[in-house]
Amino acid sequence: MSTHPDYNAMSDAEFRKIFRDWVDVNCPQHLRFMRKQRPTFDEVADWYHALNDKGWLSPVWPVDYGGMGLDAAKHIVYVEEWARLGCPRIPDHGIGLTGPLLIEHGSDEQKAEFLPKILTGEHVWCQGYSEPGAGSDLASLRTQAVRDGDDFIVNGQKIWTTLAHCANWILLLVRTTKSDKRQHGITVLLVELSSPGVLVRPIKNLREEEDFCEVFFENVRVPARNVVGEVDVGWALAKSVLGHERIFLGAPSRPEYALTRLEILARDRGAFEDAAFRSRYARLRLDLYDLGSAFERFAKVLREGGTLGADVSVLKIFCSELYQRITEEMLTVAGEEARYYDDLPVGDAGGAIDVMNLYLDSRAPAIFGGSNEIQRGILAKAVLGLPSR
Structure with a gap:
């Protein structure tokens, strides 16, 4: 459990000063106001680890899970100062998406397995939501997961998956049941990208950078224990975070x-x-x-x-x-x-x-x-x- 002070009890001005003073000393100058908007984990690893060592990597996670436990007001200050000081963006799908989802809906075993490895950077996550034909209209996704004993077998494709080529885990939305109501029958799976049958292909953006990827799944076996929450109700979970x-x-x-x-x-x-x-x-x-x-x-x-x-x-x-x-x-x-x-x-x-x-x-x-x-x-x-x- 973290021993840092109760930041929420501070005034915004006091917390802002504490944050600025620490960043001024600890965020490397060569990483400030980076040209590259989405650097890879390796490019900002020192900054990532410094934040974790300070206990400031996960601002809204509860303190019991290694976070700062910031309320909305202090989180706004945190984000504002981060931007004003030119701090580089870290690969944050683990911190901002997978972690909060597991904290709210994951099993005790999933929390114990995955949350510490997000903080240490052992697990770097990406977000497997968008598909060809299912971007903004996400409820029409077609990547399918079929139960087979203790596993699900996943087939399909995701696209515009940010920094998937630098990640080793993906938070995946899949369709487990066909339904007239498109939001029903969607499930959240935790999938290791080194699994047989996974292919990650980078896509260059307008600036010739490989921020995005398409990810293909061909008969990928995923343990059923990697389902977050309940089968078929993943849509509500995905929105809840x-x-x-x-x-x-x-x-x-x-x-x-x-x-x-x-x-x-x-x-x-x-x-x-x-x-x-x-x-x-x-x-x-x-x-x-x-x-x-x-x-x-x-x-x-x-x-x-x-x-x-x-x-x-x-x-x-x-x-x-x-x-x-x-x-x-x-x-x-x-x-x-x-x-x-x-x-x-x-x-x-x-x-x-x-x-x-x-x-x-x-x-x-x-x-x-x-x-x-x-x-x-x-x-x-x-x-x-x-x-x-």
Whole structure:
């Protein structure tokens, strides 16, 4: 059991300072504000282990399981400071998905087997949800698991599986029963990627990085003891771990960082001498203020112990589309230089800016975590009460 203090009893300002002071000393400078948005485990292993040694790797896990036990308010501070300080993203499916799912729904044996190995990094997890034809419409997944004695035999394919080629376990959604109600008959399985019949094939993204993979399963045997919860009710389990993490899809950290880089680039290139640019920049700046205010409104609900409603989807749309507009303006300011993938020099003060890298990175958030089209559908039905057809 961890012996760290009760962070939830601290003021936000006190906890923020403690976090910042420790990160300043312990997060390697060469990992700050990495160009690569999803580094592999090996690239950030030292940072991962430092967080675990401090007891700060798993912010929302209960203290009894090696976590910090942060409430929603302190978790928001943790995530905000992580972004502001430029900490690299760690492979976090074990921390943010598998761990919470096992803590809430796993057997005692599963908790004892898997949770410690997530913390030590012995098990690196990926998320096997999306399939060809079943991305945002996840309930239509077709990867099948058939019971055979003490095992399930899995056949099917997953796609856009982040960092699967660097993982050794996958949290897999499979169909175990055909049903007229698509959400019924789905089961959660824990599958070791070294199992016979598993093939992982990396996919290059727009930046020529291998963030994503497709994963094939051909007669893969998985012990029945690796079912999380009950067979056929995995849909409810998969949704149960989302919780207040949904708010972070709309956190203003990415557009904030991009706007600071746009300002540096614009001053270096003399763009502020152009009245038309000043007008466009002012609108972006004001929209960022609005996003920050909206984020704080939803954060206030969590700080007061409330539950987020469907209207939180507006944050994800607002944030991702603002991020795109800011990086598009960066291309305009950079002009012909924007075609270069390498950093653009911006004088002694700013160093260099990866204009094209940020532009390409801004394309993804409108798709992952539920595409913006899906978010608009949620708002239309659950908030505005519009009919489905």
